[in-house]
Amino acid sequence: MSQRRQFTLNTDPHVAEIGETELLFQPEVMGDEFLDAYEDLQEAQKRLGVDVNNLAGTDPDKLRSVVRSLRLFLARLMLPESAAEFVRWEVIRDGKVVDSFGTPEEADEHAAQLKGATVKDVGMRLPDRVLVELLEWAVELYGGGRRPTGSSTDSAPVSPTPGTRGRAASRSKASTRTAGR
Incomplete structure (x- = not known):
């Protein structure tokens, strides 16, 4: 028996509302477009020698360059009119x-x-926290919710041990005593 499945493409732009401003993002981005833009963002950060997970003590000029690379990444995913306002x-x-x-x-x-x-x-001036939120939103929209590539620091955290630790002595410990010990 044959199967039929219908796929829908988004045709309405995604909208990021920032105060009174609306930035329009492309309704659909082909995977390689997103990956190319994301790779360029990572390369810019590597060239600067900046670990975005630990910015403490980073030179302010390098931080400005990181923010600029982030803005350029986001602009590549926007519709032209919004990109021209943003960067x-x-x-x-x-x-x-x-x-x-x-x-x-x-x-x-x-x-x-x-x-x-x-x-x-x-270009549009925004607090760093808003730029980071826009980055996370864009990754969710176009990258399936996870960064497509990255360092091992992007790994999932260790799962906590299920249950709570009790204070009672283990029965198996008490029952395994042998004579002479």
Whole structure:
């Protein structure tokens, strides 16, 4: 007997409400798109030599770069209009905006071609806790709820021993005494 199963694709964008702002995320992301973006995020963190599970004592410039890589990762999963609001670097010359770019590298490259031009990050500013929550939400949406790759620190914690430990002496201990001991 043959079987038939219908699969539905999401067509409505996922919406992240942050205050008065709504950021629209792609309704569906192909697995390799998500994995490529996630891999780029991990590579950026490795290049910086930063352990995101232990940021104590990390150089502030490296922390800024980690946050920037996280913002770029999230923007890759957004619809273009939201991504342009979320991450944007402007090239400024003589006090006027010359152009806007979606990555700091593109903006730096363009600014280098213009005498006296500077780059300014004018993307959406959010507290780190919100960025982390957005990351977790995106992983849940597109990655099946777990980080697709990662260090062994992402392993599940050890399960607690079932039940509670009693204070009574074990009967088996009491019953195994032998004469002469």
